[in-house]
Amino acid sequence: MPGGAPPGARPPGAAAPGAKPPAAKPVAAAPAPVAAPAAPKPASPVAAAPAKSAAPAKAAPAAAIVNPDLEKVRAKFGDEVIKPAAFEGIVIADLTRLIEIATWIRDALRYDMLANLTAADYPKDNVIEVVYHVQRTTGGPTLCYKARLARPKGNDPTDWVPSLVPVYPGAEFQEREAYDMYGVRFEGNPDLRRILMWEGFAGWPLRKDWKEAYFEGDTKPFESRWPGGNHKLAEDRVPWEDNLNYPAGFDPLNYKSNPDGNLYDSMQANTASLNTGMGSHGAGMSPEDFEELKRAGILDSSEMKTDQIIVNMGPQHPSTHGVLRMVVKLDGETITDLKLVLGYLHRNHEKIGERNTWLHNIPYTDRLDYITGMVNELGYVTTVEKMMGIKPTDRAEYLRVLMSEFTRVASHFWSIGFLLNDLGAFFTPALYFITERDLIVDLFEGVAGSRMMCNYMRFGGVSRDLTPAQFERARELAFERLPRAIDELEYFLSDNEIVKARSIGVGYLPANRSIAYSLTGPCLRAAGVPYDIRRAEPYSIYDRFDWDVPVLYGADVYDRYRLRIMEMRESIKILQQCLNQMEHNSKPGDIQAGKKAYNHRVPAGQAYGRVETPKGELGFYLVSDGAQNPYRYHVRSSSFINLNSLKEMTIGQKIADSVVVLGSLDIVLGEVDR
Amino acid sequence: MSLFGTGILKGLGYTLKHFLMTYAEDLKYLGRKSGVAGTARAVRRQNPKARGLVTIEYPKEKAPMPENFRNIPFLVYDTEKKEDKCTSCGICAKVCPPQCIWIVRTEDPVTKRPIPAPKDFYIDSTICMNCGYCAEFCPFDAIKMNLDYELGYYVEDAPDGRMVLNKSMLMKPDTFHAAIHPSDWAVEVEAKAAESAKPAKGAPAAKPAAPAAAAPAAAAPKPAAPPAAKAPGAAAPPGAAKPPGAAKPPGSAAPPGARPPPGAKPPGA
Numbered sequence: 001m002p003g004g005a006p007p008g009a010r011p012p013g014a015a016a017p018g019a020k021p022p023a024a025k026p027v028a029a030a031p032a033p034v035a036a037p038a039a040p041k042p043a044s045p046v047a048a049a050p051a052k053s054a055a056p057a058k059a060a061p062a063a064a065i066v067n068p069d070l071e072k073v074r075a076k077f078g079d080e081v082i083k084p085a086a087f088e089g090i091v092i093a094d095l096t097r098l099i100e101i102a103t104w105i106r107d108a109l110r111y112d113m114l115a116n117l118t119a120a121d122y123p124k125d126n127v128i129e130v131v132y133h134v135q136r137t138t139g140g141p142t143l144c145y146k147a148r149l150a151r152p153k154g155n156d157p158t159d160w161v162p163s164l165v166p167v168y169p170g171a172e173f174q175e176r177e178a179y180d181m182y183g184v185r186f187e188g189n190p191d192l193r194r195i196l197m198w199e200g201f202a203g204w205p206l207r208k209d210w211k212e213a214y215f216e217g218d219t220k221p222f223e224s225r226w227p228g229g230n231h232k233l234a235e236d237r238v239p240w241e242d243n244l245n246y247p248a249g250f251d252p253l254n255y256k257s258n259p260d261g262n263l264y265d266s267m268q269a270n271t272a273s274l275n276t277g278m279g280s281h282g283a284g285m286s287p288e289d290f291e292e293l294k295r296a297g298i299l300d301s302s303e304m305k306t307d308q309i310i311v312n313m314g315p316q317h318p319s320t321h322g323v324l325r326m327v328v329k330l331d332g333e334t335i336t337d338l339k340l341v342l343g344y345l346h347r348n349h350e351k352i353g354e355r356n357t358w359l360h361n362i363p364y365t366d367r368l369d370y371i372t373g374m375v376n377e378l379g380y381v382t383t384v385e386k387m388m389g390i391k392p393t394d395r396a397e398y399l400r401v402l403m404s405e406f407t408r409v410a411s412h413f414w415s416i417g418f419l420l421n422d423l424g425a426f427f428t429p430a431l432y433f434i435t436e437r438d439l440i441v442d443l444f445e446g447v448a449g450s451r452m453m454c455n456y457m458r459f460g461g462v463s464r465d466l467t468p469a470q471f472e473r474a475r476e477l478a479f480e481r482l483p484r485a486i487d488e489l490e491y492f493l494s495d496n497e498i499v500k501a502r503s504i505g506v507g508y509l510p511a512n513r514s515i516a517y518s519l520t521g522p523c524l525r526a527a528g529v530p531y532d533i534r535r536a537e538p539y540s541i542y543d544r545f546d547w548d549v550p551v552l553y554g555a556d557v558y559d560r561y562r563l564r565i566m567e568m569r570e571s572i573k574i575l576q577q578c579l580n581q582m583e584h585n586s587k588p589g590d591i592q593a594g595k596k597a598y599n600h601r602v603p604a605g606q607a608y609g610r611v612e613t614p615k616g617e618l619g620f621y622l623v624s625d626g627a628q629n630p631y632r633y634h635v636r637s638s639s640f641i642n643l644n645s646l647k648e649m650t651i652g653q654k655i656a657d658s659v660v661v662l663g664s665l666d667i668v669l670g671e672v673d674r
Numbered sequence: 675m676s677l678f679g680t681g682i683l684k685g686l687g688y689t690l691k692h693f694l695m696t697y698a699e700d701l702k703y704l705g706r707k708s709g710v711a712g713t714a715r716a717v718r719r720q721n722p723k724a725r726g727l728v729t730i731e732y733p734k735e736k737a738p739m740p741e742n743f744r745n746i747p748f749l750v751y752d753t754e755k756k757e758d759k760c761t762s763c764g765i766c767a768k769v770c771p772p773q774c775i776w777i778v779r780t781e782d783p784v785t786k787r788p789i790p791a792p793k794d795f796y797i798d799s800t801i802c803m804n805c806g807y808c809a810e811f812c813p814f815d816a817i818k819m820n821l822d823y824e825l826g827y828y829v830e831d832a833p834d835g836r837m838v839l840n841k842s843m844l845m846k847p848d849t850f851h852a853a854i855h856p857s858d859w860a861v862e863v864e865a866k867a868a869e870s871a872k873p874a875k876g877a878p879a880a881k882p883a884a885p886a887a888a889a890p891a892a893a894a895p896k897p898a899a900p901p902a903a904k905a906p907g908a909a910a911p912p913g914a915a916k917p918p919g920a921a922k923p924p925g926s927a928a929p930p931g932a933r934p935p936p937g938a939k940p941p942g943a
Contacts, residue, residue, distance in 0.1 A: 495681030
């Protein structure tokens with residue numbers, strides 16, 4: 001574990017993963033699997049779970065999501081190792097075999113991409129669960145498996161779990177997040193440091209017993225708002241009396257900050273191997289050339305004593321698209337190492353989500369990736385609908401697709417505009433495209449009431465229908481304005497020699513590496529993998545439209561740019577069909593299935609739902625215990641996980657290109673840091 | 675393979691065209707109303723059909739806000755019955771995601787039973803996220819979202835330097851709501867008409883003419899109700915702040931309440 005050793009070293013010789021976690025015992029003892037954690041009446045889901053290959057009981061619609069491949073895993077590894085989980089997926093009882101099972105699932109069952117990795121805390125069962133969702137890039141549902149760990153006492157981190165980084169390199173950031181939020185330690189993760197919280201933070205913020213500053217209650221609505229009305233403002237409470245935790249022995253008055261010591265040390269550590277004077281690769285000179293020059297006496301590496309330097313790009317940097325810090329190690333102008341410092345925008349979205357009621361969360365999802373609010377809402381709402389077993393009306397489905405695709409076009413306009421900014425075409429193209437995007441958000445403002453924080457989707461419907469005037473405006477956009485704008489965009493930029501010179505071949509990441517890093521969205525499709533969740537695991541009514549998943553094979557910045565243009569054209573196709581069908585196939589005003597409610601109760605269970613946002617796969621892992629609030633609310637954010645691959649894309653490139661590569665990934669920090 | 679540099683020239687040509695269009699488009703409207711700075715020009719420029727410049731000269735000219743636009747909520751005062759529409763049922767406080775609403779309930783001084791009218795009503799406008807749930811889920815149409823987006827005011831004008839709005843600052847007459855939300859108001863009037871038409875028992879005093887007259891609500895927001903309608907529910911809110919005049923927004927000393935809505939006709943004009 002280079003640098004950043006997490007607090008609490010590994011217990012010597014304890015062989016933690018080998019020991020059967022105590023949590024698994026109730027599973028082995030009872031014939032029925034462990035009850036829904038903290039479920040008030042766990043009878044129905046549990047009854048449905050053992051017969052999980054058969055159609056589950058009607059009582060628990062959430063348990064209906066069962067992947068048939070789970071049977072294959074059980075058949076292969078047997079009941080000793082694999083236990084059925086209460087709801088979705090399986091529990092791997094013998095953690096020493098986790099890597100083996102994960103590798104088998106990847107290779108034999110071809111679940112080649114890690115979709116989601118997170119943890120959940122169940123104090124009632126004294127268990128912390130690590131949840132893995134894997135998927136095939138050829139399509140199909142996700143497969144879920146879990147590891148269970150004994151819940152440690154107090155603020156201690158958990159036992160060690162084998163890291164899945166050797167199997168899926170894309171696990172790195174997600175494991176670090178699980179460590180940061182739950183204190184789950186992953187053995188073999190190359191850089192197990194905190195990722196969103198600061199280094200000196202004490203405690204594990206997503207554990208159920210952790211309380212935030214200004215803590216008021218475990219769940220909303222808070223009692224003090226009504227009927228008592230005796231609310232005190234947060235500012236009036238003094239937070240540091242009982243709400244703030246410092247690490248043991250920490251003296252805030254005499255604290256000298258060296259938060260990045262570990263980070264810099266870990267980057268210095270591997271300098272020696274690269275210290276050849278010139279960059280070992282990518283510096284425009286192959287090692288053979290280098291040797292040649294040395295032999296000719298032109299270059300003597302013993303004389304060229306160059307140092308590699310560490311440069312902080314960001315957090316306040318115009319090209320980091322927000323508050324992101326890229327710590328790069330430079331050999332001349334060439335990047336030899338890169339690490340990201342995240343979390344400047346961290347607000348513990350997931351904890352807020354677990355305090356909120358189900359309905360409260362919809363406007364909060366707008367704030368994840370604030371460019372694509374409508375699609376975020378769609379992801380959350382469809383996942384909850386999956387758990388509740390309700391279906392929106394046709395009109396609502398059309399409106400959802402309409403808004404999602406408008407959002408996709410707007411987001412791609414935005415992203416291309418800012419990519420051009422990063423390339424040096426400062427704001428001329430960006431403003432042209434922002435004009436077009438503005439017309440789209442004007443439509444959102446008219447329909448939903450807000451330009452970006454739309455809060456439009458509801459469980460089983462949407463909040464408002466289009467008026468005839470807005471419908472005409474949408475038609476004008478979809479049939480006239482936007483196609484013309486996309487054509488102009490392409491005419492304006494695609495042939496530009498500077499754009500080409502700066503982007504072709506830059507940020508190359510081949511398909512197999514992209515998949516390994518869990519890269520999703522346009523970046524993956526530009527590497528030749530036709531993976532789009534609208535096709536891979538269709539949701540909403542995308543099967544009613546005739547459209548293609550565009551693919552390009554260059555896997556560089558230029559193809560990512562071109563792919564976004566192609567995707568906009570496909571979105572326009574969907575929009576046009578949607579508007580045409582909507583006029584004839586749906587009843588205006590019929591936008592809400594069932595009665596509109598605010599106090600939803602979602603049946604106990606869990607679900608992983610996902611949608612294709614303009615940036616990639618946005619997943620929601622939700623656990624309900626039957627109450628008004630989600631028990632666990634996890635956001636699998638595409639921007640965050642796409643950043644995993646930034647290091648490999650940029651190493652060997654010039655520093656100026658790292659800006660472009662970051663621009664081509666199209667991240668939004670609201671979603672990265674959550 | 676085209677000649678090197680043609681791509682750049684194409685791009686420059688496009689930029690030039692874009693630049694010229696900003697003049698060409700506006701020249702077309704020279705001498706017309708939408709050619710001079712004002713709401714008409716703002717609407718024309720920010721239309722999907724427009725080809726030229728999209729920017730407008732804020733704050734000299736302002737684009738009209740769509741009716742659905744949501745910003746900090748306000749409470750609706752029923753000018754006809756002369757009472758608050760709010761019954762302090764607490765749904766808005768429950769559905770509020772950031773929990774910025776809190777309500778003090780009125781109690782009967784003798785029986786200590788709650789009375790369906792809020793004693794006070796607070797919205798912490800610094801944490802309101804403008805989601806619009808309170809307005810959407812209010813069963814009494816008592817809270818609505820405002821269109822006003824110019825929310826800044828001096829700290830010394832705010833009560834104890836905070837942007838916590840109390841009931842007198844939040845309360846606005848329903849004529850104001852009718853003026854800024856004409857189509858929502860029309861729906862409300864229609865629903866009210868349907869309701870009053872249904873229980874035709876008791877007093878068969880004919881009053882169907884009133885809602886019908888109020889149907890084009892945008893033009894005549896205040897339905898000309900027969901005086902008989904006032905009689906049953908005329909109970910003034912006990913203990914609450916004295917209901918102010920109908921045509922004037924209450925709490926007019928407080929800056930947020932005093933401003934007329936942007937682009938809307940002065941209520942009761």
